[in-house]
Amino acid sequence: MSVVPISYYLVLSAILFGLGAVAVVFKRNIITIFMGIELMLNAVNLAFVAFARAHGQLDGLVFVFFVIVVAAAEAAVGLAIVIMLTKNRQSLNVERDSLLKF
């Protein structure tokens, strides 16, 4: 059984990360931006797992667990903020929430 080269994983990871970043930068819907962020986090997870397998070490896997925990916490806090924003403004458009400035 032939081994899939690591570069395949890395390229997939980079594509996923790029898609996530593009979603964060260009989309206006806050839920979509959230999904973009999740996409970026999981792209990084993929890269970690690929390196861990390629080098036969556990460090990358440990990091993945941390990232998953952080992502869960981020989703909990972030979605709470989203709910509050939506309640107050009846909109998911981030363009309108630009009060935090000078």
Add this chain to the structure above:
Amino acid sequence: MPILDHLWIIIALPLVGSAINGLLGKNWPKSVINTIAIGSVSLSFLAVLELIREFAQLPADQIPWVKDYFTWITAGSFRVDFSLQIDQLTIVMLLVVTFVSSLVHIYSTGYMAHEGGYYRFFAYLNLFVFFMLTLVMGANLLVMFVGWEGVGLCSYLLIGFWFLKQSAIAAGKKAFITTRLGDLAFTVGILLAFWTFGSLNFGDMFKSVSQMQADTMAHAGTITTIAILLFIGAIGKSAQLPLYVWLPDAMEGPTPVSALIHAATMVTAGVYMVARMNPVFSRAPIAMLVVAIVGALTAFYAATIGLLQTDIKKVLAYSTVSQLGYMFLGCGVGAYAAGVFHLMTHAFFKGLLFLAAGSVIHAMGGEQDMRNMGGLRKQIPITYWTMLIATLAIAGIPGFAGFFSKDEILDAAGSGPHKNLVLWLLGLIGAGLTSFYMFRLIFLTFFGEERFDHHKVHVHESPSNMTVPLMVLAFLSIFGGWVAAPHLVGGTDHFEAFLHPVFAAYAPENAGVEQNASLAGSAGASGEVASSPALELLHAILGPPVIVAVIGLALAWWFYIRKPEVPEKLERSMPGVYNLIYNKYWVDEIYNALFVAPLLFISRYVLWHLVDEGIIDGIVNGSASTARGMGGKLRELQSGNARSYATWVVLGAVGFAVLLLALVGASR
């Protein structure tokens, strides 16, 4: 408790009084303030009396009696102690200062009774006494200088006492700034004295200067410079030419202040200083001549201005300048004792003149212009009689205090060891002018018809707390000079004999002989064959000073009583001279144009508008506006738009990654 061991009590009492009244007395009743103010000064006076009793028993080798209290400054070989000293000259000054101060304090309780800031007035007055006593008791030049500057400060505070009055504020500033010019020279003189003598203690300095006599020529220039620098300080403080301009303006202050500070005590500080430094001055003949010339010129010059003044206090102010000139003339011709003697009698009669003038002003409800007075002698008899006595004293009528002292000065100028006939003549004419303008004041104020509206002015004699000091001073204006009376008939001048140790201890050898000779009693008619006492008395009483004084009196009587139209005729016949003198030789205007205006111009346009506003403010404002401009640009980055932040983050991350790759690629 022997007061000689506790000299500090004398100066501490007024200071404590000042501190209590000034810090706490704002809402106290006047009786409490009076008790503290008068109490502290009169206790000080009593302490001086006790001091004199003890001083009389002191053996001669313990005089001057010096007390060191603490080391004030040490730096390398420079060491100054806070120390006080007592000798005969100090005794005289202490008596005059504490006694006249006490009287003026009592008088002020009447004069200032209806004024605001009552506690403030007495706090300043007490503070003044403290500084004046420090000045006369200081045992070195620096302690003396503390008092010297302190009395200047009190003078400033009291001239500007009515601080809502623009002219009073201006006069206070003028006095302070003008005397500061003299003080600058005084400070340099102190430094030079330390550099030359190695100490600022009077005793050490005088010992040092008397040992320098061996090589006189090497040090003559330095000693002359020191003497002249110190004398410039005295010119400022004692209102001599050309720095006298502040004293007439100082009359803006309350009248008791004019009496105490600007007539009796503070302005005589310069005379005291010259007398105190007599070993230095005696070894600087050029400086002595300068002192005598400035004194004689001032005596004459100020007397001419006094002739035409119409403000009763201004007449007295110019008279004070003139009399101070006599004191310096006396010191300048080597008759220090005569100068100090005139200082003392002047304190009595000029203090009295001012207090009486204050009483007149009080009676007239604030009117100071003599043209609006007249005929007051019936309504305010006590003021009239006391003021008349003081006028007779200042004019030098025989029997009154001023006669003895002024006669001694003119005598020394005319026939003493340093005689100078030109200066003598100036002083003599000045004496005639003095007599004229003083009797003019009396005649305009108390004689003739009443030139004021009876319905508006309610003329009334002053309360007893004002008239009693007048009477006490009147008594002294008559008898204060009699200590020197035996001198007239060839006997001892007790005043000069008392002060003799001070002026003889370090006198140059040649002058010492002359001083002893004059003590023997021949100075009254030196150069003439000694004759019987009666003849000498006649000679003294009918001497030139008395003759000119009587002429002055007669002229004043002729001008202002007999033929009141004469002054106007004279005024019309020579308008040039009249205007020149009436406008005080335009000295204020000249000083304004020469010094004040250029200084103001430089301050306003160069220092203020150019340097301060242009350069200094420019730098500060420029850096502020640069920071603000940059901040304005940078704050636009913070738009509040989450997506734009995200874009920056991504761009940053990409940029960082590119950089990292480039660096990794470069290191391969």
